[in-house]
Amino acid sequence: MCALLPIDAALDAVLAAVQPLPGEAVRLVEAYGRAAAEDIVSREQVPSFDNSAMDGFAVAGDDLVLGRTRFRVSVEIPAGRYVAEPVEPGAAAKIMTGAPLPPGVDTVVPVELVRQEGDDVVVAEPVARGAHVRRAGEDVAVGDTVLPSGTRLGPAEVGLLASIGVDPVVVTRRPSVAILATGSELVAGGAPLAPGQIRNSNSYTAYGQVAAAGGAPVLLGIARDDLAETRRLVAEALEHDVVMTSGGVSVGEFDFVKQVQEELGVERRFWGVATKPGKPLAFGVRGRALVFGVPGNPVASMVSFELYIRPALLAMQGRRDIYRPYVVASSIEAVTPTKERTEARRCRLERRGEGWAFTTTGPQGSGILRSMALAQGLAFVPAGHPGSAAGEAFLVQLLEGSSEERPPYP
Numbered sequence: 001m002c003a004l005l006p007i008d009a010a011l012d013a014v015l016a017a018v019q020p021l022p023g024e025a026v027r028l029v030e031a032y033g034r035a036a037a038e039d040i041v042s043r044e045q046v047p048s049f050d051n052s053a054m055d056g057f058a059v060a061g062d063d064l065v066l067g068r069t070r071f072r073v074s075v076e077i078p079a080g081r082y083v084a085e086p087v088e089p090g091a092a093a094k095i096m097t098g099a100p101l102p103p104g105v106d107t108v109v110p111v112e113l114v115r116q117e118g119d120d121v122v123v124a125e126p127v128a129r130g131a132h133v134r135r136a137g138e139d140v141a142v143g144d145t146v147l148p149s150g151t152r153l154g155p156a157e158v159g160l161l162a163s164i165g166v167d168p169v170v171v172t173r174r175p176s177v178a179i180l181a182t183g184s185e186l187v188a189g190g191a192p193l194a195p196g197q198i199r200n201s202n203s204y205t206a207y208g209q210v211a212a213a214g215g216a217p218v219l220l221g222i223a224r225d226d227l228a229e230t231r232r233l234v235a236e237a238l239e240h241d242v243v244m245t246s247g248g249v250s251v252g253e254f255d256f257v258k259q260v261q262e263e264l265g266v267e268r269r270f271w272g273v274a275t276k277p278g279k280p281l282a283f284g285v286r287g288r289a290l291v292f293g294v295p296g297n298p299v300a301s302m303v304s305f306e307l308y309i310r311p312a313l314l315a316m317q318g319r320r321d322i323y324r325p326y327v328v329a330s331s332i333e334a335v336t337p338t339k340e341r342t343e344a345r346r347c348r349l350e351r352r353g354e355g356w357a358f359t360t361t362g363p364q365g366s367g368i369l370r371s372m373a374l375a376q377g378l379a380f381v382p383a384g385h386p387g388s389a390a391g392e393a394f395l396v397q398l399l400e401g402s403s404e405e406r407p408p409y410p
Contacts, residue, residue, distance in 0.1 A: 010273045022172070040147040042146050051099060056111045059091075072119060073120065077099045146161070175313050206301065213314060214314065215313045246301050264286070274340065323402070330394075342380055361374040
């Protein structure tokens with residue numbers, strides 16, 4: 001068997017094989033969670049005109065500087081109404097929030113700072129020249145690059161695009177990810193279990209992980225331990241951008257995935273990583289398709305996705321924030337030794353003073369899916385660690401969020 005790759009080397013091999021996907025135009029309301037496929041440059045300024053930031057009275061700042069406090073109200077301007085006639089010196093425009101300032105005025109006195117005396121208003125407190133006015137272009141100027149290529153479009157980003165009239169928007173196509181579970185022992189959904197059978201949870205965790213990473217998951221079902229059936233389903237899977245098979249990549253007599261992939265022209269880049277869980281991870285390519293074979297144990301499958309497949313999916317979309325955030329945290333409990341592989345232990349975090357501390361989520365077997373359901377992060381204990389008392393600090397990769405900085409894996 002080939003030497004096991006450390007995390008960084010395996011991740012480098014995966015990312016080196018990534019080819020960005022093309023862009024497509026979608027309606028703005030369909031762009032949430034997608035990545036911009038090109039730099040988005042504004043053709044408009046925001047705001048498009050000087051407008052009031054408060055309900056109040058628009059006056060000339062020069063009048064205030066000269067000490068005038070009484071103004072005759074000459075016009076009323078609700079939001080959406082444009083007044084072209086200048087406001088004369090000594091006069092004020094009653095103005096609503098968002099309404100455009102007419103010529104002749106440059107300052108808004110909030111309504112709570114004036115008192116009304118007939119047709120006049122009296123300014124009761126000093127107001128600086130230019131106060132409470134939103135200037136044209138103060139948010140976005142014409143020619144500004146408002147979002148660089150690769151930016152994930154969340155609510156604020158989509159709102160920003162709406163504010164400059166970008167609809168539709170060009171986003172990177174979602175990578176299509178074929179998800180295939182293998183093994184005759186698997187049972188789909190809520191079907192009754194016969195003796196020796198287990199439920200197929202991996203396809204469901206993979207579906208959620210792919211969707212959360214911006215991919216388009218496609219469930220291909222279960223490939224039984226039959227060479228012909230495995231070949232048929234893997235061939236179908238290879239029509240997608242990414243293939244993710246779970247199980248069938250170990251050394252069992254009925255593990256056909258590697259054989260079938262080779263027959264179908266998949267070039268294997270590596271098989272085996274020095275992590276626990278997730279050792280028998282296989283990765284290869286066929287054309288532009290990335291082909292991952294993750295272990296069948298559910299935690300190993302999820303951890304393999306987090307470390308290798310998620311970054312690849314984000315990179316295919318042109319994203320720069322392809323990694324998970326991380327912290328350095330002290331163990332609240334004694335740390336058991338490791339052997340020849342770095343161990344990713346599922347954990348929960350808590351604040352301890354100005355730093356972080358973690359505790360594992362109970363038994364850490366690769367088949368204990370509850371350990372992932374309870375986890376907020378993965379604590380990496382280096383290979384060959386002799387074990388230690390509570391208090392030693394380790395890298396903890398979070399299971400939420402995105403970052404442009406790769407965690408410094410041991």
